[in-house]
Amino acid sequence: MELILTKNIHKLNSESIDVYLSGGGYRSHEKALKTMTPDQVIEEVKKSGIRGRGGAGFPMGGKWGFVPKDDSRPHYMVCNADESEPGTFKDRIIIEKDPHLLIEGIIIGSYAIRAHLAFIYIRGEYVHGYNILKKAIAETYDKGFLGKNILGTGFNLDLILHRGAGAYICGEETALMDSIEGKRGNPRLKPPFPAQIGIFKNPTNINNVETLANVPAIIEKGGEWYSKIGRANNTGTKLYCLSGHIKRPGVYELPLGIPLRELIYNHGGGMLQDDRKLKAVIPGGSSVPVLTADQVDVLMDFDSLQAAGSMLGSAGIIVMDDSVCMVKATHRITKFYAHESCGQCTPCREGTGWMEKLLRRMEAGRGENGDTELLYDVAQNILGNTICPLGDAAAMPVMSFVEKFREEFEFHISNKRCMV
Amino acid sequence: MSFSPEFERKVGDIIREYPNREAILLPLLYMIQSERGFLSKEDELYAAEKAGVSPAWIRGVVTFYTMFQGKEIGKYLIQVCTTLSCFLRGSDSILEHIKQRLGIDVGGTTPDKKFTLVTVECLGSCGTAPVMQINDDYYEDLDIEKVDEILNSLP
Numbered sequence: 001m002e003l004i005l006t007k008n009i010h011k012l013n014s015e016s017i018d019v020y021l022s023g024g025g026y027r028s029h030e031k032a033l034k035t036m037t038p039d040q041v042i043e044e045v046k047k048s049g050i051r052g053r054g055g056a057g058f059p060m061g062g063k064w065g066f067v068p069k070d071d072s073r074p075h076y077m078v079c080n081a082d083e084s085e086p087g088t089f090k091d092r093i094i095i096e097k098d099p100h101l102l103i104e105g106i107i108i109g110s111y112a113i114r115a116h117l118a119f120i121y122i123r124g125e126y127v128h129g130y131n132i133l134k135k136a137i138a139e140t141y142d143k144g145f146l147g148k149n150i151l152g153t154g155f156n157l158d159l160i161l162h163r164g165a166g167a168y169i170c171g172e173e174t175a176l177m178d179s180i181e182g183k184r185g186n187p188r189l190k191p192p193f194p195a196q197i198g199i200f201k202n203p204t205n206i207n208n209v210e211t212l213a214n215v216p217a218i219i220e221k222g223g224e225w226y227s228k229i230g231r232a233n234n235t236g237t238k239l240y241c242l243s244g245h246i247k248r249p250g251v252y253e254l255p256l257g258i259p260l261r262e263l264i265y266n267h268g269g270g271m272l273q274d275d276r277k278l279k280a281v282i283p284g285g286s287s288v289p290v291l292t293a294d295q296v297d298v299l300m301d302f303d304s305l306q307a308a309g310s311m312l313g314s315a316g317i318i319v320m321d322d323s324v325c326m327v328k329a330t331h332r333i334t335k336f337y338a339h340e341s342c343g344q345c346t347p348c349r350e351g352t353g354w355m356e357k358l359l360r361r362m363e364a365g366r367g368e369n370g371d372t373e374l375l376y377d378v379a380q381n382i383l384g385n386t387i388c389p390l391g392d393a394a395a396m397p398v399m400s401f402v403e404k405f406r407e408e409f410e411f412h413i414s415n416k417r418c419m420v
Numbered sequence: 421m422s423f424s425p426e427f428e429r430k431v432g433d434i435i436r437e438y439p440n441r442e443a444i445l446l447p448l449l450y451m452i453q454s455e456r457g458f459l460s461k462e463d464e465l466y467a468a469e470k471a472g473v474s475p476a477w478i479r480g481v482v483t484f485y486t487m488f489q490g491k492e493i494g495k496y497l498i499q500v501c502t503t504l505s506c507f508l509r510g511s512d513s514i515l516e517h518i519k520q521r522l523g524i525d526v527g528g529t530t531p532d533k534k535f536t537l538v539t540v541e542c543l544g545s546c547g548t549a550p551v552m553q554i555n556d557d558y559y560e561d562l563d564i565e566k567v568d569e570i571l572n573s574l575p
Contacts, residue, residue, distance in 0.1 A: 165485030182445030
């Protein structure tokens with residue numbers, strides 16, 4: 001299989017502009033700026049069928065097309081590099097090992113949506129990645145690929161690297177916009193969508209790192225070429241992140257739609273300990289519903305996982321063997337969302353904390369009869385009742401763990417200890 | 421409490437870079453924090469004036485983000501990730517070991533002001549779990565021996 005996103009990462013000094021150029025880099029932005037109109041770029045991306053890699057899976061070309069064309073306001077392009085979903089560590093590889101692939105994608109995207117100022121919003125903890133990107137951006141300006149009159153085409157673009165400061169919610173696009181504006185990262189109600197009213201009240205387009213890193217290849221080889229990789233409506237390759245009880249954890253670039261079983265056993269090398277059995281897998285980062293061991297033949301793409309009652313999300317695959325107590329695992333996940341709730345909506349602010357307390361109590365052997373139902377009920381009352389998807393992200397795993405491993409919760413309550 | 425002309429010049433640079441005055445806030449707070457080690461009330465007032473927002477706005481921002489320190493911390497800030505992937509690979513025992521070794525609880529600072537220990541929610545390094553961050557650096561694939569080696573090596 002031809003690698004799109006990770007083809008450079010094993011090269012020596014892969015993060016430098018010279019290495020990127022020697023591998024044919026920055027030819028696509030030249031092609032786009034010199035031979036294509038912004039609308040032709042959007043058309044090519046639409047043809048590729050690529051869906052956003054940040055979690056929601058919205059078609060990228062469609063999103064670019066929403067940014068108004070005849071509008072005198074400034075337009076902004078934002079790259080979401082706030083990767084912080086537990087189980088997900090794919091964007092970091094691009095940021096640290098191939099920053100120019102991302103920058104080239106941002107330049108082409110900015111041209112397509114008629115933006116002259118772009119931002120990369122990088123999570124605060126990624127200090128190393130921040131320094132690498134800072135250097136890469138400076139190199140790009142030096143070569144004249146950023147700044148005024150790029151390649152003599154008359155197109156101007158500035159790129160600001162903006163550091164988050166430790167808040168998971170800022171990965172949600174409207175909270176991210178508030179954070180760029182120097183505010184607390186509180187999500188906004190949609191509509192209006194960022195394409196109409198984004199940062200500084202101007203049209204704004206926001207894409208994930210991995211999504212934008214696909215753009216140079218789509219422009220170089222064409223949308224049709226790209227659309228043949230993967231499966232219908234789920235095109236392209238994907239960076240799958242494998243972690244947990246697995247022999248070879250890491251990031252794997254493979255086409256969308258490969259079976260989860262193949263990822264775990266062929267690429268990931270199977271269970272960490274040979275005498276342990278697979279118990280459960282979270283396929284898309286900690287916010288998506290858990291799968292049981294007998295569901296691992298599911299195909300890893302947006303539609304197949306949805307049909308299986310879960311989500312592809314960020315493809316952060318967390319593998320758990322039979323030594324894991326599901327009550328404890330649920331507690332760990334819930335603790336995260338209780339900590340990261342921005343506090344704006346009551347169901348999420350109160351509900352995540354309530355779920356965490358219930359699970360902590362069960363874990364400590366102080367669970368009471370009816371706690372499992374109460375836990376499920378609280379989760380159900382968060383679901384769909386908040387401004388942003390963090391509420392759903394907190395509720396969905398809890399509901400799925402209770403639905404699929406209810407006996408473990410009940411056992412914990414009656415026996416004051418783990419079942420495993 | 422004042423800053424060097426060089427610092428003021430850098431603040432001027434960010435103000436010119438951003439399309440909006442308030443938007444300089446996060447980079448400005450980072451700059452102040454790296455200069456001072458933490459953000460004092462006076463620093464917050466300075467930031468409020470530079471960004472053209474109220475002191476209450478700054479308070480809200482500083483307390484919202486976990487990476488802004490409102491009080492003095494140790495020379496080394498140890499952040500242990502305890503989220504699911506790290507937990508599955510044994511982060512609990514790593515955290516327990518560090519607590520015992522340093523004689524402090526999560527949130528505490530050693531009396532010699534060398535170490536501050538906190539837990540952190542997912543460092544995005546799940547493939548090399550368990551992991552901790554000390555100041556700007558990540559330490560991955562940890563076990564107890566490795567943690568001891570790392571802590572011993574810090575001057």
